[in-house]
Amino acid sequence: xxxxxxxxxxxxxxxxxxxxxxxxxxxxxxxxxxxxxxxxxxxxxxxxxxxxxxxxxxxxxxxxxxxxxxxxxxxxxxxxxxxxxxxxxxxxxxxxxxxxxxxxxxxxxxxxxxxxxxxxxxxxxxxxxxxxxxxxxxxxxxxxxxxxxxxxxxxxxxxxxxxxxxxxxxxxxxxxxxxxxxxxxxxxxxxxxxxxxxxxxxxxxxxxxxxxxxxxxxxxxxxxxxxxxxxxxxxxxxxxxxxxxxxxxxxxxxxxxxxxxxxxxxxxxxxxxxxxxxxxxxxxxxxxxxxxxxxxxxxxxxxxxxxxxxxxxxxxxxxx
Amino acid sequence: xxxxxxxxxxxxxxxxxxxxxxxxxxxxxxxxxxxxxxxxxxxxxxxxxxxxxxxxxxxxxxxxxxxxxxxxxxxxxxxxxxxxxxxxxxxxxxxxxxxxxxxxxxxxxxxxxxxxxxxxxxxxxxxxxxxxxxxxxxxxxxxxxxxxxxxxxxxxxxxxxxxxxxxxxxxxxxxxxxxxxxxxxxxxxxxxxxxxxxxxxxxxxxxxxxxxxxxxxxxxxxxxxxxxxxxxxxxxxxxxxxxxxxxxxxxxxxxxxxxxxxxxxxxxxxxxxxxxxxxxxxxxxxxxxxxxxxxxxxxxxxxxxxxxxxxxxxxxxxxxxxxxxxxxxxxxxxxxxxxxxxxxxxxxxxxxxxxxxxxxxxxxxxxxxxxxxxxxxxxxxxxxxxxxxxxxxxxxxxxxxxxxxxxxxxxxxxxxxxxxxxxxxxxxxxxxxxxxxxxxxxxxxxxxxxxxxx
Ligand code: SF4
Ligand code: SF4
Numbered sequence: 001x002x003x004x005x006x007x008x009x010x011x012x013x014x015x016x017x018x019x020x021x022x023x024x025x026x027x028x029x030x031x032x033x034x035x036x037x038x039x040x041x042x043x044x045x046x047x048x049x050x051x052x053x054x055x056x057x058x059x060x061x062x063x064x065x066x067x068x069x070x071x072x073x074x075x076x077x078x079x080x081x082x083x084x085x086x087x088x089x090x091x092x093x094x095x096x097x098x099x100x101x102x103x104x105x106x107x108x109x110x111x112x113x114x115x116x117x118x119x120x121x122x123x124x125x126x127x128x129x130x131x132x133x134x135x136x137x138x139x140x141x142x143x144x145x146x147x148x149x150x151x152x153x154x155x156x157x158x159x160x161x162x163x164x165x166x167x168x169x170x171x172x173x174x175x176x177x178x179x180x181x182x183x184x185x186x187x188x189x190x191x192x193x194x195x196x197x198x199x200x201x202x203x204x205x206x207x208x209x210x211x212x213x214x215x216x217x218x219x220x221x222x223x224x225x226x227x228x229x230x231x232x233x234x235x236x237x238x239x240x241x242x243x244x245x246x247x248x249x250x251x252x253x254x255x256x257x258x259x260x261x262x263x264x265x266x267x268x269x270x271x272x273x274x275x276x277x278x279x280x281x282x283x284x285x286x287x288x289x290x291x292x293x294x295x296x297x298x299x300x301x302x303x304x305x306x307x308x309x310x311x312x313x314x315x316x317x318x319x320x
Numbered sequence: 321x322x323x324x325x326x327x328x329x330x331x332x333x334x335x336x337x338x339x340x341x342x343x344x345x346x347x348x349x350x351x352x353x354x355x356x357x358x359x360x361x362x363x364x365x366x367x368x369x370x371x372x373x374x375x376x377x378x379x380x381x382x383x384x385x386x387x388x389x390x391x392x393x394x395x396x397x398x399x400x401x402x403x404x405x406x407x408x409x410x411x412x413x414x415x416x417x418x419x420x421x422x423x424x425x426x427x428x429x430x431x432x433x434x435x436x437x438x439x440x441x442x443x444x445x446x447x448x449x450x451x452x453x454x455x456x457x458x459x460x461x462x463x464x465x466x467x468x469x470x471x472x473x474x475x476x477x478x479x480x481x482x483x484x485x486x487x488x489x490x491x492x493x494x495x496x497x498x499x500x501x502x503x504x505x506x507x508x509x510x511x512x513x514x515x516x517x518x519x520x521x522x523x524x525x526x527x528x529x530x531x532x533x534x535x536x537x538x539x540x541x542x543x544x545x546x547x548x549x550x551x552x553x554x555x556x557x558x559x560x561x562x563x564x565x566x567x568x569x570x571x572x573x574x575x576x577x578x579x580x581x582x583x584x585x586x587x588x589x590x591x592x593x594x595x596x597x598x599x600x601x602x603x604x605x606x607x608x609x610x611x612x613x614x615x616x617x618x619x620x621x622x623x624x625x626x627x628x629x630x631x632x633x634x635x636x637x638x639x640x641x642x643x644x645x646x647x648x649x650x651x652x653x654x655x656x657x658x659x660x661x662x663x664x665x666x667x668x669x670x671x672x673x674x675x676x677x678x679x680x681x682x683x684x685x686x687x688x689x690x691x692x693x694x695x696x697x698x699x700x701x702x703x704x705x706x707x708x709x710x711x712x713x714x715x716x717x718x719x720x721x722x723x724x725x726x727x728x729x730x731x732x733x734x735x736x737x738x739x740x741x742x743x744x745x746x747x748x749x750x751x752x753x754x755x756x757x758x759x760x761x762x763x764x765x766x767x768x769x770x771x772x773x774x
Contacts, residue, residue: 015667016666016739018656020691024750027748028748123699210701210702210706269702316736317571318584
């Protein structure tokens, strides 16, 4: 039209809304990485600075795998979105101290290739990629992945077994206090409940993580754990022990809350968290394995499409 | 729990009035909220579109060369849902021709060359004390008053609900939940008497004695002022509502004030409620008491791309570029021009298009405000689902549209979507959800119609 009046105007014409919350995938992913920092620090404090090599290996191989696959499929390489770094850090943090670096690298390749890219990349995967990598390592290196090391500042210099293994195989109950601080035996980032809670609360507070999954998992654990504890407090551990033991806290805040592999709906998130805790309790108390968080989350990941389908919200004002 | 949810919880405990879902965009109202309305002088020409409202176009009663006085009728409403058009200035009709409107489409318009002239041709002034309901409705109709801000629905139609619907509550929408816009706020601060007078007239027209003014709590000044003016009577009550987009959407407003949920396919009327805008109430007062037809638009001109953001009173039919020039012009960072608010307004391509009776804002946005539009995969984070005030699943509706599965989309409620844009605003993957949904709605509607006629 009359461009003489406004010769410099070049306008965008996309339709409403014209403003955005500024939430971006990249920002959210890097905030998750930031939230893992306390757990990384706890791993260094309790298991030594050398453990960083496991995390480093895991992250590097996740990035390389993603880049290679994107390159082969002629897709845009999006390493800087931070999601492969998350997978790398998460995988590293749920491995035992002094774990073989070669095995770590294999786990990282599997996590990205079979956990994520095979489904078509971020957003399409069904399972949490880091847990897929961990499950693979558990099957491939059953000995290495259950070889534990005593932490620095350990109170009891005898046992290097994890609290759950000690309970299951030796019927020894570990004291709760060190389980909160982290000077117990266990996976790198899982031993310190305190570090996990700091990072987790940060994510909830800034809105990256929806509170419904962690809250329902914790409430679920308190309920199901209490039921057995009340039935027989001699055989079954207290719900608080269950909360702090093994990978429960880490799984609660960092694994089950993964956007892609958890439900979309509010009610779905509550059901999802609740059932994970139920499965964890059953595996821990009655299964052959001392720990069940990983399998519980993977199992529930598979049910997410079903949960979404049956928990779609009632439309505003509709009677149903 | 994120900060906003902590607040929601506190609010529920404190019984603060609100609805579920929604978002908190940057308000950006500080740009203009302290600036009083300013009358922009007439330019050389006004372009008066014959269709400034929902419904049939008005029919012109003037010809090229007709001499017009300020306030004179130039086109008659046609049929039940339509509105007449009056001239905001004195002058001579230069032509009646096709002209681009705010939607970018060419539509018939009467173009008038301005002549300096103090004379006016308003309607007769009526006495608000002795006027009857029928007279009010007739005046609202002849003054060409339409709803301001949204769809520009002819106001008089809303004042004549079907006989079988019993109306008992008038809600005046003073939320102004769209960021940037401050014109309703200025009305409440500057002319509260006029507003209250208008509300009383609307109540009289509807034959009811109860009205609520819903105002978001980010406007404490307005709440205080109206409460002062309303003290000593009980018919009109101010309701302070939580500041949250889209608090001013009809369904949300009704939920927040009365707790009632308007079901899909139902209207506020079905719950005995009529909703009117703040600006509309003021126009009704002017039309009845001063005999002035709707010839001016009260609007906020804002955004970081405009040099002097203002609240303006503009003659209807003034081209956009004159308004922007009056506000100090556009700076080089501007990337987008929007008529209306940033959440639901329409992007404009043509600076020569005239503003209409219902234009509530003109925004010149910079890249910093409008952001990037590059989308990635859906990460299934659930933020859109949590934010949708109508409890839809935006990601699913968009997906079904992409897959052209319109019947499933309809079952999932795609036609219920009010296109508030909350979901798109919130999506971290930047997916144009409501844009997809709009597309899907059209096809879903077509299929539904075909089914019904079959
Ligand atoms: S635009 Fe539609 S789907 Fe999106 S939030 Fe608004 S009502 Fe819900
Ligand atoms: S907000 Fe965006 S990324 Fe998240 S579920 Fe909805 S569409 Fe997917």
